[in-house]
Amino acid sequence: MNFKTLILASATSLLLAGTALAQTAVKIGVLNDRSGVYADLSGEGSVIAARMAAEDFDAAGKGITVEIVSADHQNKPDVASTIARQWYDQDGVDLIVDVPTSSAAFAVNEITREKNKIFMNSGAGSADLTGAQCSPNTVHWTYDTWALAHGTGSAMVAEGNTKWFFITADYAFGQALEKDTAAVVEAAGGEVLGTVRHPFPGTDFSSYLLQAQASGAQVIGLANAGGDTVNTIKQAAEFGITQAGQALAGLLIFITDIHALGLETAQGLVLTESFYWDLNDETRAWSERFAAENDGKKPTMVHAGVYASVLHYLKAVESTGSKETDAVMAAMKATPTSDPLFGEGTIREDGRKVHDMYLFQVKTPAESTGPWDYYNLLATIPADEAFRPLADGGCAFITN
Amino acid sequence: MTTPSETGYRSAAAALPIGTPRHHVVIFAVLLGLLLIAPSVLYPVFLMKVLCFALFASALNLLLGFGGLLSFGHAAFFGSASYVAAYAAKAWGLNPEFAILLGVLAATVLGLGIGVLAIRRQGIYFAMVTLAFAQMVYFIAVQAPFTGGEDGIQAVPRGKLFGLIDLTSDYTLYFVVLAIVFGALLLIYRIIHSPFGQVLKAIRDNEPRSISLGYKVNRYKLAVFVMSAALAGLAGATKAIVFQLASLTDVYWSMSGEVVLMTLLGGMGTVFGPIIGAAVIVTMQNYFAGFGAWVTVLQGVIFVASVLLFREGIAGVLAKWLKKPL
């Protein structure tokens, strides 16, 4: 063809390509607990985080329209499964994020695999999401039970707390957390003196705390979460357990739990998280912006995970020029992650996002300068040690 | 002893003749027609949920509206069938029809076990016994390894019906579910409009008189209890295949409360009431899901309004207006 036609054709195709990119409409669903025990650590805050990610990425300027929807799964797998199914089938959602509560996360994991969409989990804990239940459609971002068990467990044993007693929520997540931590304790030369499983959710833990006290353990490991953990710690203070000399290890605690407990009760607790708003300048700046939209409440690591995962997803959509699942997943795993909240990291083949974890200790009331100033950093666990090795997970589709 | 029939639906139910009234045939035909074209308009998975709960509510209505026995533990049958069917389909790889049959069998056996013990009491004590047993079933569901505890049984394969028809497509599955549910509803209709059903109504209206007439009242009560349990189990097992999930929500006492609400709202002791009630409640839950706890408040308001203002339910009100039994 002659030169003019060539120019015309090229111009047209460029234009079309430009409009094709401008046509990329991405719909993100934030599915979490908006009214129950995990509403504070996820809830509306995650929606805010997702929106901030879309704005910071300047999606509009890059020709990607981002629509964000949200729903409440009430911490139930059947509700989560129904919403996810409807979102994927009827409402054109491409990506689901957050989903705390492991049982709900498994359900969404299944539906996402079936419909070949993408699921980036920030809120749930079970390490099985990248282990026995792993899926090529799922990325597990913020933390998992293995990382927490190794962080808190090893740290406490290293300080000489070798005798443990567990108070465990009697469901899959609690049992997994207890099992992982017990393995760490025993591998480090410690001893598990006993364990008691309470119905989930529980209200009165006095009986279990008394048993823990009678066992003579140095550390009482709390393999539960949310309201259960808060109540156990409160009642431990009431019954003088900590005053009598036993230490409490909260195996899964969020900054919102510390806020609910108050420093008077929570001081001295050792815990592992992957993000803290006051860690460095970048986290501080982001958290200020977040708090401004969230009634002054600082972000939890779950909120941070939602922000970072949405950001990484949008980058992948931009680089591949489409939202086609396989291409975007490949791009996400091939590209290292970089964001102001988690720093540098990568997404492994099994979907596990790998980054540094941090060991914190709750400040005493005297050390704290104000609300949300709760943690002292004890140690940083480097990314290559923080998470379960790829080969140990039992993930079925990894190729080596 | 006052019975539920004093509410006013007796006027609707008492006029029930022997044989099938023509207007019932018409209603069934119209209903079938609507349900056949519905999936092209509405989301099939939502429709299947309505169908399963319509069956569940109708099963409870058999016991409550026609047997006069309020069971506050029907979730036990719904949920146990759900778990058994899910397990059979997933762990044993059975075809869906066998999985559902096993679920129904489980619910029937459980219904027999609980029924034998519960029938010995009446009224509020009967309701409390069923609640107690349902809580025990819930506890077993939480503890037993095969139920998966909080996670439930997930990723239940839909499988191939009779080894031939692949049920992965929502549309195909919809027609299968429609066949199952519609067939079961016709069965319930047949039970109600049979000599057995007549005796049941007699027992409900005046038990001492029925005893004096020589009927073995406890046997009839046990029979309807087991039938109700089996049909509730059919609803639960089908639901497990549709949603590919069996979880603790299916055995929790709020599920028992919800199905009572559906029956009450639709119209106790009517044929079509539970179907209407189920449709209303499931639709409400679906479209108000974004409003969180307002759904609970709304359900409570409906409960209160139904009890105070129209105990005969939607179908009962319609029946009074049409002057024909529904």
Added chain:
Amino acid sequence: MFELLGIPPQALFGQLLLGLINGSFYALLSLGLAVIFGLLNIINFSHGAQYMMGAFVAWMLLTYTGINYWWALLIVPIVVGASGVVIERLMISRLYHLDHLYGLLLTFGLALIIQGLFRNQYGVSGLPYSIPAELSGGTNLGFMFLPNYRGWVVFASVVVCFATWFAIEKTRLGAYLRAATENPTLVGAFGINVPRMITLTYGFGVALAALAGVLAAPIYSVNPNMGADLIIVVFAVVVIGGMGSILGAILTGFGLGIVEGLTRVIYPEGSSVVIFVIMAIVLLVKPAGLFGRTQ
């Protein structure tokens, strides 16, 4: 013997004492339910929600008006009891001529409404209510450290239970009430305002629930679901004790607390279901309950 159970006697006494503390709540709550059912034949499914309201009103009094715990103990039962009176007048009284089951369904619906409204307003996380300063701290009893507040709960519960039992079984007012439930027409013929007595009795039962709520606020977190999980257990207690029997409800409440405490040591996973097993057994063997009278 204690070696057989595998627990040292010290720990056992501690668990029993804890069980007694929990039993105080069960006793107080089932007392209110037993009063309402035993005397009025109303099955008050909203009892749990009214217990929750008691805790919340106490929290609201403290947070919005600064009224402290001790005044709350007095004010809250009156306020919540008054709401009970309103409910009875407006709604429940219309159902007396019908099957009891309608009362159950109505109060069930009310419970859903109350819980839903509070959940919408306050979320589920639980609001803090601190133990009053006079009761904080504890005493070391040797085999365990007993928080003073929990000791107070047992004391208050026993006093209220005894006072109520005495009022109903031993005083003239109680006699009128018991007579009115057996034969309202005759009692009315004597010039006693039966409907008003019934209304006030319902209000009293609700006030008892609210009182339990205030007692619970400092130790269990104040959240909208606190009554929902409890109500089923309390029903089981009342059924076991005998639905018309005040004494039965009180003794079974304390008894259940102790049984639950023991279960928590021997088989903790089963502690939430042991009550239902007992209830099923009792219902099948002695349907009127341990202390009930067959009607």
